[in-house]
Amino acid sequence: MNFALTAEQQIIRNQVRNFADKEIALVIAEFDKNKEFPKLLVKKGFDLGFAQIPWDEKYGGTNQGYLTYYYLLEELARVDCSYAFTFAAHCSLGTGFIYNGGTEAQKIKWIPALASGEFLGSFAFTESNSGSDVRGTQTSAVKIGNEWVLNGSKCFVSNAPQAGCIITTAVTDRDKGTDGFCSFIVPKETEGITISTPYEKLGLNSVDTCEVFFDNVRISENALIGGIPGKGYENLMMVLDDSRIALGALGVGLSQGCLESSLKYSEQRKQFGKTINSCQTVAFKMADMYARIEMARLLLSKAAWAKDNQLPYSVYAAAGKLMSAILSVDAARDAVQIHGGYGCLKDYGIEKYYRDAKLLEICVGTNEVQQLVLARLLGCPVR
Secondary structure: OHHHHOHHHHHHHHHHHHHHHHHOOOOOOHOOOOOOOHHHHHHHHOOOOOOOOOOHHOOOOOOHHHHHHHHHHHHHHHHHHHHHHHHHHHHHHHHHHHHHHHHHHHHHHHHHHHHHHHOEEEEEEEEOOOOOOHHHHOOEEEEOOOEEEEEEEEEEEHHHHEEEEEEEEEEHEEEEEHHHHHHHEEEEOOOOOEEEOOOOOOOOOOOOOEEEEEEEEEEEEEEEOOOOOHHHHHHHHHHHHHHHHHHHHHHHHHHHHHHHHHHHOOOEEEEEEOOOHHHHHHHHHHHHHHHHHHHHHHHHHHHHHHHHHOOOOOHHHHHHHHHHHHHHHHHHHHHHHHHHHHHHHHHHOOHHHHHHHHHHHOOOOOHHHHHHHHHHHHHOOOO
């Protein structure tokens, strides 16, 4: 098992880092302040091929694998977690659902447009009364003739205003349990869809996250992902595994940004005649950050490598997402502490790391859900 990057992967990683440092870093404060989606900057990311990396060439991808994709997201999140989150939601959730479980016709129709950035993809799963509880899903899909009719609502849907299609989950037969759980590709302009104004959030402010309402939304029978009712739950579990790698990358990248900012500041800031990086209480915080970043990176790299090699990776993905989420909050808190009063000022950007990090402990499965998933994967019959 060798996680050393190939020459091509290292070139891609360096290109992404350069783009993040020279273009994203210059504008993120304004987009965060204005709670504005960075449309032109996202387009540049598409033009650079960010959304093509994980997918097969026949669907418009570059077939460079999930390990390369992991490092892409990490480098973006090192500078701006919001920007990285937009691509993580688009690829792992919006596109991944079709790539992992779609029919060949669905893949050919949708993935090239999503990979090229013709439009963003969005994923609608969470409901006001059911998050990780799949059995609590209330959104329904009823087959009428050669159409499916959707009714219900979803919350915490990212990328919805910019999306060209929304992948949504719904129940087709409530008596069948998870066998009645399905997923659909819904073109956003379909009549009956209403998208709310974006939420006012603690962090990830340049990601538009909304509620989506389906009122007698009629879609083609071909919109059922996989073409056969009952495949939605199995596909969802695979997509959630993939998204845990992606969200884990965001946590590691954010933590790396905290470490780099803290190292730079601490070697310049003086107290009592010495730079503060000579103080053990400061230096040890950064040493601990480094060690934990490397541990999380190795675990998530193992998950991505296993996926690329068609090996089981669910346990690594869940463990990596859990470790990364906890790490990111701790690293952001310590970075604020190291920067002292300046860490609380918007001009320094450190408090943004803190706000963004907290959301990583919640989205795509809370820390508690990751613990539950891990326990079950280890054979514990917990409920």
